[in-house]
């Protein structure tokens with residue numbers, strides 16, 4: 001019995017919509033994709049859903065899930081197995097992110113950061129020695145990593161960063177600060193982007209016990225509350241020169257990692273949207289007003305019909321992006337379009353779903369409000385909604401609105 005006095009009628013649940021696959025998108029997926037989806041979905045139902053409202057309300061990160069995420073292969077699903085990844089394709093990676101974000105955007109963030117923003121740069125730009133030293137431990141969840149690009153005064157414009165280093169024998173001395181860094185207070189290492197003595201942006205692996213390094217927690221977040229966020233502070237921080245990623249210089253280094261993570265978010269947001277839609281559909285079938293289920297009112301049907309239409313469009317956009325990513329042909333601008341569209345779609349659906357739940361929609365009995373609050377962060381990190389619009393604008397006009 002719900003607080004409002006309505007009784008759930010299981011017969012009214014439309015089980016064939018378990019995956020809300022309105023356009024038979026499943027036909028586009030392989031057996032491996034479907035297997036990965038159901039394995040992660042089961043794990044989320046068992047390990048995340050029962051605890052997430054509580055952790056989110058208390059603004060605590062469920063740290064025990066870092067190991068479980070490794071066990072289900074959520075870290076670097078499309079990276080090679082010999083370097084700690086899952087050896088799967090980009091669509092499998094996307095589907096895993098979708099199922100994680102069905103649980104919570106913060107849980108998906110734990111996996112996105114570890115796989116796409118920590119393992120990927122070490123895999124793509126690291127020396128063989130760095131790969132062997134760090135990747136297996138990151139893939140197995142023994143080490144937790146974080147990614148430091150954003151600074152207090154440089155968010156959307158990372159090229160202006162002031163964090164920099166000078167050389168001192170076989171070490172570098174790093175000074176500066178990074179802001180809004182997912183996982184930083186619990187991380188064993190940080191991939192930090194800083195300017196070298198020539199002013200070029202370089203990637204540096206900073207281990208947590210490096211002298212002059214600290215990672216204080218940021219409190220007071222009303223969004224992504226089950227994800228821990230902090231700063232990275234470097235005060236004459238000494239790091240071995242051997243920790244510089246040798247294979248990249250310039251902003252394209254961190255931006256290519258962002259491409260990988262933004263791709264995952266384009267899929268992840270579909271999971272949050274599906275969860276809100278699912279809850280709204282079920283609630284509207286159960287809740288009686290004016291002697292009818294809410295689902296029988298035209299205005300409720302309009303909301304539900306628009307939701308499933310937008311979800312279906314987002315699924316097709318993500319799938320096509322995945323096909324292009326598998327062929328190495330997904331451009332940064334195409335990824336921007338999908339990240340922007342799908343996250344905004346999920347946020348709009350969360351708001352509509354909240355309305356369908358009436359007053360109950362603001363409680364933690366339903367996942368809606370948590371997803372809605374989380375999605376405000378997802379709309380902003382990895383490039384804001386408007387930055388991605390301007391990236392698309394630059395692609396279609398050839399004119400750069402940033403410079």
Ligand code: TGC
Nearest residue numbers: 109112149156159182250251252255256259332381382383
């Ligand atoms: P611009 O001159 O356009 O580009 C510099 C160089 O980078 C190349 N490039 C890319 N390469 C790979 N992937 C991409 N997505 C790329 N975008 C650009 C570009 O070709 C160029 O290469 P080259 O060889 O000519 O040097 O750079 P700009 O300074 O004008 O900036 C452009 C802009 C604004 C689009 C970019 O800086 C941007 O994307 N800003 C948004 C910042 C952002 O997304 N920050 C995210 C921080 S990390 C985060 O939020 C993690 S959340 C983690 C979680 O919890 O899930």
Ligand code: FAD
Nearest residue numbers: 147148149150155156180181182380381382383384386387
């Ligand atoms: P600003 O850049 O100050 O932007 C403020 C507003 O101005 C936005 O609406 C923006 O769209 C708009 N704006 C800016 N420039 C323009 C322009 N040229 N034209 C039009 N509008 C513009 N960063 C990391 O490096 N690593 C992480 O792990 C990480 N995790 C995060 C976790 C959380 C919970 C949050 C909230 C952020 C995280 N970030 C991380 C930082 C995130 O990427 C930045 O917040 C984001 O890039 C925006 O930067 P900003 O907050 O400084 O906003």
